[in-house]
Amino acid sequence: MLIFELSRPGRHSKGLSPHAAPGQGAIPEKHLRAQPPLLPEVSELDVVRHYTGLSQKNFSIDTHFYPLGSCTMKYNPRACNALAMLPQFLARHPAAPDDTGQGFLECMFELQELLKEVTGMEAVSLAPMAGAQGEFAGVAMIRAYHDSRGDAGRREILVPDAAHGTNPASAVMCGYTVREIATDAEGNVDIAALGSAVGPHTAGLMLTNPSTLGVFERGILEMGTIVHDAGGLLYYDGANLNAILGEVRPGDMGFDVIHINLHKTFSTPHGGGGPGAGPVGVNARLAPFLPLPLVAEAKGAYRLLGDADRPLSIGRLGAQLGNAGVLLRAYIYARMLGLEGMRRxxxxxxxxxxxxxxxxxxxxxxxxxxxxxxxxxxxxxxxxxxxxxxxxxxxxxxxxxxxxxxxxxxxxxxxxxxxxxxxxxxxxxxxxxxxxxxxxxxxxxxxxxxxxxxxxxxxxxxxxxxxxxxxxxxxxxxxxxx
Amino acid sequence: MPFIPHTEEDVREMLAAIGVGSFEELFDEVPRELRGRVGASVPPGLTEMEVTRLMHRRAERDGSWLNFIGAGAYEHHIPAAVWQIATRGEFYSAYTPYQAEASQGTLQLLFEYQTMMASLAGLEVTNASLYDGASALAEAVLMAVRAHKSARRVLIPATVNPVWRKVVRTIVRNQGIELLEAPYCSAAGHTLPGALEKFAAQDLAALVVPQPNFFGVLEPVDELADWAHAHGALAISVVNPVALALLKPPGQWGADGADIAVGDGQPLGVPLASGGPYFGFMACRRALTRQMPGRIVGETVDTDGRPGYTLTLQAREQHIRRSKATSNICTNQGLMVTAATIYMALLGPAGLARVARASHANALALATKLAEIEGVARAFSGPIFHETVLRLPVPVAPVMRALKAQGILGGLNLKHAYPELGDALLVCATETKNEQDLAFYAENLARIVGKRQAPRSGALKPTNS
Structure with a gap:
């Protein structure tokens, strides 16, 4: 039964909308719609019962074991949700002045710092609203870096054949062509194939480690050397960061730029397909290109940095800071885990x-x-x-x-x-x-x-x-x- | 150990079953020099009680404000049922519905959402959402360029949200797409079809048409959509979903209707929350379906012939098409769409229209009150929905600071985005404001502006309230 099939013309939960406004307003006739939209005419109880019933047709972490590879379906702590939904956080307008959001911005600044520390990167932007958007931002920074050096011949991104489909798709959105690198019999990237693929046309290599085959790339240090020696950069797809959180840092493995799926490793909810959050981390040479906004701190005051502060930035990826509520949940999770929790x-x-x-x-x-x-x-x-x-x-x-x-x-x-x-x-x-x-x-x-x-x-x-x-x-x- | 259930005995048994003596051995394929360097500066863990106290303190520090800022994110009342249902674990902690039989709740809800949104937009097809309105506009630009055989230029009026225009630039800049800016009429505050003639010779893939525009003004959408089609371009509409309860849907603009509609779904039951998560919506005419990015849910039948719902037309998407996908997008904003669907169902057509009408009435009343203040005037003559631009007789920033001292967030200073407008302020009032709120704002603005216009002290016009 669809909600529309419960509909009865004229039924209306009047208490949920404001009293009828007096007068006709000042919208010229030619702008008005002739037919009302097809929304159901149902009672509040109809709605609550219908969607509660639908929810019960789902499998979820809260109801079932969910061993979905590469998706990190771990428990989403309830405290993270409750505390991210405190009324002051929910009510704050994104364009409100920074001094009306110091509590929120302090959380965001500390999250940037925490993510830097656990990934071994020099700087982090929280702006990307999903892993794929983080990938886009990461590859766009690789391009901006090469372009800033006048190194315009680098037009190819290398991707292992086991990579997530988002990797090649993100590279193409940044104007690159994609070359796939084969995997050897033991599940590692074929290092000889990598060696013969790199050259002056190589912009970078996108790599998930541990890989999507569920194994650690044992030759990671050698692979980094091959790509760097050819003048390319090393991109870390953080889809599998949960495998190494607290043990190994992407920055120490030689990666220049990474994205982190907070909805995986930092336990924010998957919500039936989103929202996620895909912060990006970079080493010092890519830091000027980070997407905006960033959160800065000076003498205990927090503010958002924009174009004027960061002229080389690749720009904005969304209208606001990013998926702020997801970021808050990740922050709360990180604070509950602490150093010892993360190590485990x-x-x-x-x-x-x-x-x-x-x-x-x-x-x-x-x-x-x-x-x-x-x-x-x-x-x-x-x-x-x-x-x-x-x-x-x-x-x-x-x-x-x-x-x-x-x-x-x-x-x-x-x-x-x-x-x-x-x-x-x-x-x-x-x-x-x-x-x-x-x-x-x-x-x-x-x-x-x-x-x-x-x-x-x-x-x-x-x-x-x-x-x-x-x-x-x-x-x-x-x-x-x- | 937060959220890890293992006892010491479990660990012993499990290590033995694996055939290793310690955790160390589980990482024996990782180069030794890479291990164990993680971050001493990460603070120690907090108990739930401690983190609760911390977060309450920070939330209280941010306080509560009487907000008149809109500019793309709008304060509306959200019925209690919306988030109580949306945060049920079965919605909150489910993944993308790839296993359709185990995800009929999410899938049916998305199908209902698509039906509601398509009807609001007056178009045949919608996807299951994108990240936000700004990135949805960027995807629409990419989609229009894909659909057009030759053109790689898109005309975007200056009346489109300036931040959204920046986002579009970021996302499309590496694909050889040129963005042109169309001017607006400085008197009316909207785009004039006649002013587009200088772009007529350009090979355009699309014209973007906002309704209402960033100034809150209603655009001549019929003429603009027709102009786009007459020049071989698609018409991409940027719309506010609450406004669509009253306004002509994009699918009915001009002779043939807009081809694509996008916007931010935030006004439909999603809290402001410092900017997110929101969701972007996208609708289009049927012929463009296979150019659409993002997930789409379709109705089908199961092996017993019963109706059911599944992700469909996946041959457009990155997990199938990889480098040839319509977009790299993987997630939608599922949970926000869940909330929006419940919101639309609770309000129904009559309730959503009441929200829209009350917002419109409040914005008109506020604009009228504020324009009665000496030296304050509405910047544009065009009709508005629930937002308007005011010109102040004094610089905007200090006035906003003085209002803030009274607990009022007075609007968005347009100085940086539109310097040609002078001391201009974008003000919004939705249904959440009552007469006292509007009067409180007007009194304070009159006092503050009056004080700052030092040479003409006491020059208040009488108000009619």
Whole structure:
């Protein structure tokens, strides 16, 4: 049932809007709309019941184990939400003078400082509103840097073939062409291929480390030297920062510019697809190009820096500071963790991933990189299972929904066939991991005994498997009154 | 250990199951020289009670203000149900609905959102949101250039939010796209179609048309959309979604309607919150669907033939198309859209129109009151929605400081963005202001301006209140 189907002409929760304004106002007739918009005419209770009911059709961290690789679905502490929604924070207008927001700006300044410290970078901007926007900002800074030196021949960005799709897409938005670098049999970037790809045309290399294959790039220092010696810069995609938070810093690995997904590593909510926040960090040579605004401090007073303070900046990425409320949640999370808490993040995320990997291997699952240590996540491949039983990674993913766990990431990275990318995060208990292993064991048995059960899964969700082809071929993107 | 549930015994058992003796060994593939350098300057952790106290102190320091600033972010009443429902864990802590069967709540809500937003805009198709209004405008510019076969120039009037214009520049500058600026009529405060003729010979991919514009003034949108089409360009509208409860939707502008509509969704139930998170919306005509960036939800059926919802047309997106995607965007602003959908459902067409009408009435009343002050005048003659530009007889900045001392944030000083307007102030009043608020502002502004116009002391005009 859609909210529109609950609608009755003339129903109106009058107490939620202001009293009717007197008079007709002063908007000329030609500017007025003839027909009211298609919004439902329902009661407040209708709305509360309808959307509460819809919420109950979702899997979420608060209701289910959510081992979605590369997405870091860890617990989102409730205190972060409650404190970011204090009325004074919510009411403040973004264009209000800096002296009416000193409490807020102090949090933002301290968050910049904290992120610098835990990533080993020299300067941080909080402006990007998502990881992909952080990537865009990072690559735009690489371009601004080369351009500022008159080094205009650098027109190519290198990206490993295992990279997130946002990497090549961000590079193209900055006017670059993209060259993919192959991965070797052990899951590392092929260093020989990298060596032969770099040259005077190389603007930079975008790299996730640990990679999207769930392993640490052991040759990272050598890779940095290859790229830097060719005059390129090293970009760190912070998608997997949770694997190293408190253990290793991107700045120490030689990266010139990074973005951080606060909605992953700093536990801000994913919100059904956003908002995220993708702050960027840089070393000293890229600092002049950071996106605006930045928060500066002098004698205990905080202010936003703009164009006049930062003439070389790549500019603004959004109308305001960034996703301020997300940044506040990340700040609160960081303060609750503190130094000791942060040091434990990578350790326990890695412990959980390696434990789950070991137990699944014992249960009969095939690892994509059996000789490697897992980072905070790992890949299994179901290619053998598919050959034996016809059951695919998609079928296993859908059956897991019946067993009460959200599916891992499927079919990514693209070069590992029939893969599941599994990331348990540090906030899950051994008991939850054991239950997941038990569910996976059951599925493995079902695959041999009754593959149709998996082919037709899920069975217990609000809808069964959906016809994606029909959705794309005959797009129905809005509701039409019958 | 905050948020880590392991007991010492768990750790022992898990390390043994892995076959290692310590945490150290889990990192044995990481070069030794890279390890353990993390930040001594990170302060020690706080308990929930301690961080609560800290954040309350900081929030209280920021205080409460009587706010008359708009300029792209608008204060509206948000019904209590909006955020109580939106922050339910099932919405708040869910991921992007890639596993459709486990995400029907979010997906159906997004489908309802798309229906509401398409209807507000009077266009056939919307996506499931972008980051904010400014970046949505940048995406619309990119989309128009993709859709146009040859042109890489886009005409943006000076009456479009100046910060948004900067954002567009940042985002499109590396793709060889040229942005041209159209002037505005200094008397009316809106773009004049006749003044665009000097751009007629340019090969234009699009003309951007704001409604209302940054000055709060209503633009001659029918003529502007027609001008764009007559010159082979798309018409990109920039609209306020609350205003659309009253105003002609972009899809009906001129003979053929605007082709793309974008704007910031913040006025629909999203708090001001120092600037975010908000969300950007984008709607377009059906023919442009496959050029649209961002997520789109479609209705389909499951294997039992029951209706269900899923992300669709994903062949436009980065996770499928990589370097050939329509945009690098990955997330939408899902939680803000959740709030906006609940807000629109709670208000309905009548409630949203009441919000718009009350805001319009308050802005008119405030403009009238303030223009009665000696030396204060409205800068433009064009009709307004809920925001207006005033000219003061004295510099704006000190007046704003004096108002602030009375607890009033009096508006946005236009000195930097529009120096040609002189001592100009952009003022907004929404439905959140009552008569006493407007009177309090007017009294204080009269007093402050009067005092600063030293040679003509006591030159207050009588007010009619």
């Amino acid at each position: 993040v990578a350790a326990f995320a890695t412990l959980n991933a390696n434990y789950l990997m070991a137990e699944l291997r014992k249960a009969g699952f095939e690892l994509a990189f059996p000789r490697r240590r897992a980072s905070h996540e790992f890949l299994i491949t179901l290619q053998g299972l598919k050959q034996r039983t016809g059951v695919t990674a998609m079928d296993v993913a859908k059956r897991l929904l019946d067993k009460g766990a959200h599916a891992p990431t499927t079919y990514f990275p693209l070069m590992v066939p029939e893969c599941l990318l599994i990331e348990p995060t540090e906030t899950e208990s051994k008991r939850t991991l054991d239950a997941f292993v038990a569910a996976m064991k059951e599925i493995l048995a079902e695959a041999s005994e009754n593959p149709a059960l998996l082919k037709n899964a899920p069975h217990t969700t609000p809808v069964r498997r959906l016809d994606d082809v029909k959705a794309a071929r005959e797009p129905r993107l809005t509701w039409k009154s019958p």
